[in-house]
Amino acid sequence: MSAIMQAQALSRVLAGTPPVTLVIDVSLTIDPGSFVAIVGPSGCGKSSLLYLLGLLDRPTQGSLLFQGRDMNPLDGDERALTRLAHFGFVFQFHFLLPEFTALENVMLPIRRLGRLSQAQAREKAQSLLAGVGLTGKVDKTPNLLSGGERQRVAIARAIANDPVLVLCDEPTGNLDSQNSARVIEMFRALAHDQGRAVVCVTHDPEVAAAADVQISMLDGRISGTDVRAR
Numbered sequence: 001m002s003a004i005m006q007a008q009a010l011s012r013v014l015a016g017t018p019p020v021t022l023v024i025d026v027s028l029t030i031d032p033g034s035f036v037a038i039v040g041p042s043g044c045g046k047s048s049l050l051y052l053l054g055l056l057d058r059p060t061q062g063s064l065l066f067q068g069r070d071m072n073p074l075d076g077d078e079r080a081l082t083r084l085a086h087f088g089f090v091f092q093f094h095f096l097l098p099e100f101t102a103l104e105n106v107m108l109p110i111r112r113l114g115r116l117s118q119a120q121a122r123e124k125a126q127s128l129l130a131g132v133g134l135t136g137k138v139d140k141t142p143n144l145l146s147g148g149e150r151q152r153v154a155i156a157r158a159i160a161n162d163p164v165l166v167l168c169d170e171p172t173g174n175l176d177s178q179n180s181a182r183v184i185e186m187f188r189a190l191a192h193d194q195g196r197a198v199v200c201v202t203h204d205p206e207v208a209a210a211a212d213v214q215i216s217m218l219d220g221r222i223s224g225t226d227v228r229a230r
């Protein structure tokens, strides 16, 4: 089984006087089928690390291999295409486009990648929304959906292009316990049943407890890695 992502001595320092160190010397491996939680106190660098892993930011030192390929030499367009084709993102805020229906929101990344026709994209988006229990809500705009429903649309959108890696930042932060449990179950299924890797930055103990691997951070570094039996 080859790793999806390998970070080797990754650091991110913001230039300035004084410089601000966000991430220091982080090495980790993310395997297919694993559900990883990144935990630690506020300000320890969790989101900064997630942005590096998601190619939303560039390291100042170290390397990042995605499916064995060094990501450092890629230009902005190549990084954007890698994100679109291979990664899915779920944030605390859903970032759905308000003027579009749930179905249209899920169709957007599929159409942007350009591998499916409009009709195929529609069919796929319908099936993804059915998979997250929203069959009857596909034509609703986000303002007509509950918080939990919006986050489920965001998850359907995140997996629209069949990403091998799903990166989440506080995905349950705005949800009640019932909706959180549902979202956690979806992430487990994405990892364990579908073989994707799911990486969640979280303060939610339920998300951390559900993960197979818990990576703890402190002051920009990894302070511990806890691997649990499934």
Ligand SMILES: Nc1ncnc2c1ncn2[C@@H]1O[C@H](COP(=O)(O)OP(=O)(O)OP(=O)(O)O)[C@@H](O)[C@H]1O
Binding pocket: 014, 020, 021, 022, 040, 041, 042, 043, 044, 045, 046, 047, 048, 049
């Ligand atoms: N652009 C920036 N300029 C200056 N400081 C920054 C910048 N981005 C992040 N930081 C600082 O870097 C540190 C790490 O931030 P980061 O958001 O990664 O932490 P976090 O562990 O995700 O925190 P939280 O759990 O509160 O979301 C924090 O002290 C933050 O204030």
